[in-house]
Amino acid sequence: MLFIKMDELFAVVTPGLESVAWNEMQELGLNPLTKESGGVLFQGDLKTIYWANLNLRTVSRILIRLGHFHASAFSELRKKAGRLPWENFINPGQPISLRATCHKSRLYHSDGVIERVVGAISDRLGSFSNHQKPKDIEDANLHQLIVVRLSNDECTISIDTSGDLLHRRGYRLATAKAPLRETLAASIILASGWNKNQPLLDPFCGSGTIPIEASLLALGLSPGQKRQFAFMLWPNYDKSLWDNLLNVIQSTHPHELPLIQASDRDAGAIEMARANAKRAGVSDFIEFECRAISAISPPPDPGFLITNPPYGLRVNSNKDLRNLYAQFGNVMRSHCKNWNTAILCSDPKLLAQIGLKLDTTLRFTNGGISVILGKGIVP
Incomplete structure (x- = not known):
């Protein structure tokens, strides 16, 4: 049948x-x-x-x-x-x-x-x-x-119905090492429990995907409004219906955004992140800084630290990152008390070097590498 x-x-x-x-x-x-x-x-x-x-x-x-x-x-x-x-x-x-x-x-x-x-x-x-x-x-x-x-x-x-994969929002023309797809960044932001009203910090921002996706989410900006889709070539494509939907989302007035901070020790990555944020229309809502993890300066009010730090297979398999993760944990305990954390990593043993109680909430692949999302609260 x-x-x-x-x-x-x-x-x-x-x-x-x-x-x-x-x-x-x-x-x-x-x-x-x-x-x-x-x-x-x-x-x-x-x-x-x-x-x-x-x-x-x-x-x-x-x-x-x-x-x-x-x-x-x-x-x-x-x-x-x-x-x-x-x-x-x-x-x-x-x-x-x-x-x-x-x-x-x-x-x-x-x-x-x-x-x-x-x-x-x-x-x-x-x-x-x-x-x-x-x-x-x-x-x-x-x-x-x-x-x-x-x-x-x-x-x-x-x-x-989509054409290009939906992670291609149209803003990320510049990428740093091992970029995180926009759909994956949005997924870990949503899974973190961030309510769009609290401060958000990404201290390993790379080309800026996490803070940009967070800004788009908080502003209520639809990810697909600046791109084309396969259905637009169908014989039954209804342009008036599409235009009406665009008018609906563009008439939405966002509330005031919380502080969104993004930093990276790589000056080239920060330059790329700023350019991507500008193309996405959110450059005015993100504070980008070139700084090492030891120099982060989050606001005093508790917020969410959501990040995709380097891990060996993703950037340099010969580099031991245990010291970096241990330092990361020390910095969070010193500067981010009572903050929520959502940290992406490929190796549970590496994640354990942070020294925080982190629950594994998601398991998926990023660039062909199996990763986990560890969530917790900094004591």
């Missing part, structure tokens, strides 16, 4: 951050249904798709799960895929790219699966040959990505 759905949506999330995304979706009124490994299932219409892409901070992309059916032969795959309403999403001559995964299925050759689905699209739309491999496409927003998944002979075909 072939199931065609137009309202089943899937928010793709870094595995381990599904609960953070779930909570954010609830805050935005998106009504998540179920958590799956690597994402959250929800339902909605075009307005929901636009709103999710515009506002979600923790999600990598939004997919429409277009069709689900049994397929144990290539002929069956092509026939059933050809029944899907491709004309709603693909314009004549528009480049398309496909990604296919096959698991425990008689159709186990991903290139063969892609070939048949491309054929099915041609069958539905007429002559259509503008299929390109993802690596050959310069601008992700100019092509339509289609995701095919076969598992136990059950095929799910999804349409991407």
Whole structure:
């Protein structure tokens, strides 16, 4: 049996951050249904798709799960895929790219699966040959990505609505060593429990992603308002609906921001961070300083210290960072009494050098490295 759905949506999330995304979706009124490994299932219409892409901070992309059916032969795959309403999403001559995964299925050759689905699209739309491999496409927003998944002979075909990954907000053109993706920075800020009214400090700010994302969050600035999306090329794109949603978010008046401080001992990183903050429109709301961890000067009122300090595999595998982490702990005990902390690290033993009681609240990967988020309160 072939199931065609137009309202089943899937928010793709870094595995381990599904609960953070779930909570954010609830805050935005998106009504998540179920958590799956690597994402959250929800339902909605075009307005929901636009709103999710515009506002979600923790999600990598939004997919429409277009069709689900049994397929144990290539002929069956092509026939059933050809029944899907491709004309709603693909314009004549528009480049398309496909990604296919096959698991425990008689159709186990991903290139063969892609070939048949491309054929099915041609069958539905007429002559259509503008299929390109993802690596050959310069601008992700100019092509339509289609995701095919076969598992136990059950095929799910999804349409991407986002284009470029959603962490590409458009402001981070300059990066320091081992940058943190914007979606991951937003996730650890939300997971930290920061309420947007207390001071926030990042003493290892690098190119500024954590303080910039915190400022955008506190100001209520939607992360997607300065970029393009795949759905903008669909034949049924509703520009007036999109413009109305932009007007809604741009009419929101933020409350007064708390103090947000960001520092790094690398002068080049601070220069990059300032440039990124300016592009994001939040440079007036962040105090950037070039200083070592020993020289931080947080305000007296307790706040949140949220940071992504260097760890060996991420920056220099030959460098012993235990002394830095021990110093970091001493500085926090001296300067940040009663502050909340959320610290990202790849090694629990390294995190233990800080000398604080930190609970592991998240586990995920950053740049291919397994990391944990340690949370606690400085005594």
